[in-house]
Amino acid sequence: MKRVLVTGGAGFIGSHLCERLLSEGCDVLCVDNYFTGSKDNVRHLLDNHYFEVVRHDVTMPYYAEVDEIYNLACPASPIHYQYDPIQTMKVSMYGSMNMLGLAKRTKAKILQASTSEVYGDPVVHPQVESYWGNVNPIGIRSCYDEGKRAAETLFMDYYRQNGVKIKIIRIFNTYGPRMSKNDGRVVSNFIVQALKGEDITIYGDGSQTRSFQYVDDLVEGMVRMMNTGDDFIGPVNIGNPGEFTMLELAEKIIELTHSQSRLVFMPLPKDDPRQRKPDITLAKEKLDWEPKVKLEEGLKRTIQYFEQIL
Ligand code: NAD
Numbered sequence: 001m002k003r004v005l006v007t008g009g010a011g012f013i014g015s016h017l018c019e020r021l022l023s024e025g026c027d028v029l030c031v032d033n034y035f036t037g038s039k040d041n042v043r044h045l046l047d048n049h050y051f052e053v054v055r056h057d058v059t060m061p062y063y064a065e066v067d068e069i070y071n072l073a074c075p076a077s078p079i080h081y082q083y084d085p086i087q088t089m090k091v092s093m094y095g096s097m098n099m100l101g102l103a104k105r106t107k108a109k110i111l112q113a114s115t116s117e118v119y120g121d122p123v124v125h126p127q128v129e130s131y132w133g134n135v136n137p138i139g140i141r142s143c144y145d146e147g148k149r150a151a152e153t154l155f156m157d158y159y160r161q162n163g164v165k166i167k168i169i170r171i172f173n174t175y176g177p178r179m180s181k182n183d184g185r186v187v188s189n190f191i192v193q194a195l196k197g198e199d200i201t202i203y204g205d206g207s208q209t210r211s212f213q214y215v216d217d218l219v220e221g222m223v224r225m226m227n228t229g230d231d232f233i234g235p236v237n238i239g240n241p242g243e244f245t246m247l248e249l250a251e252k253i254i255e256l257t258h259s260q261s262r263l264v265f266m267p268l269p270k271d272d273p274r275q276r277k278p279d280i281t282l283a284k285e286k287l288d289w290e291p292k293v294k295l296e297e298g299l300k301r302t303i304q305y306f307e308q309i310l
């Protein structure tokens, strides 16, 4: 039986990944300090004898005998990662080092949940893996962007220096059930506002773009990446190339929720990227992967979830 460690397993993406790994017959160890995740996200898995949860902060060393590690621990929404930027940087640096050290000792394969944020405010569009990005090193998003970039460096150096079996994926904006309702991310914000009949907050003029992937598509890509041979380490983009402005997203959500909410315009946060869209040629070629869930379908499932919890 494959023993799999998922850091950040009680978070939005991590909980879906744990569910998937259990369904494949893995023995899953979820390590989380509940900073942005929640026990509620994994409560339904606790009856499974092959699922364990450990409360632990990954900036401290952790030891367990495992075969694979998915390293997801890190606050991911701008509100959360800017709340304690020094801790955010520590999670990416010390958290990654601790997990890479564990992978080195146990000879486990380790996958890093990196991000499209490594491209910053990109001048190459769509973003290909070979693009080095356009990142402000001293801004309010830097603790996350530069933290994730440094984590990629650590992964590459553990690979080159110690032969650790690494995998790096760059995740583009992901949404779905179990997003936290107050993490400030655009999909959860708009859906909650629309369902409550509150004003929908568009930052800037709403012409900035993002590409949204449904969480099930991401989990499929993550598992496929982990299962590739040792010769493919990435980085590889995992995202949905469908590109939408925030105005288009708001209008779609108003339509699907039949909401009476109005749009209000608020200042654009500092260093907010203008555009983002993955080039997924590499994922198609190496993982035989591409997203399946269209934005409208994924939004409907997510709206259903928020209707239940609100
Ligand atoms: P999330 O906030 O729901 O999950 C992060 C999890 O990590 C939470 O359960 C949190 O409690 C845990 N955590 C944070 N600090 C920790 C620490 N020091 N020790 C142990 N656990 C800790 O966010 P998510 O959207 O599920 O993101 C998961 C991962 O995917 C993150 O690494 C994130 O950077 C990456 N990612 C997400 C997206 C996205 O759109 N959701 C995009 C790109 C990358």
Ligand code: UDP
Residues within 6 Å of the ligand: 077, 078, 173, 184, 185, 186, 187, 189, 190, 201, 202, 203, 204, 208, 210, 246, 268, 269, 272, 273
């Ligand atoms: N955004 C918005 N209204 C909101 C929340 C976010 O217009 O209530 C915008 C935000 O400025 C950004 C985009 O939506 O341009 C995506 O924001 P999110 O925080 O979800 O992700 P990220 O900026 O990290 O891609």
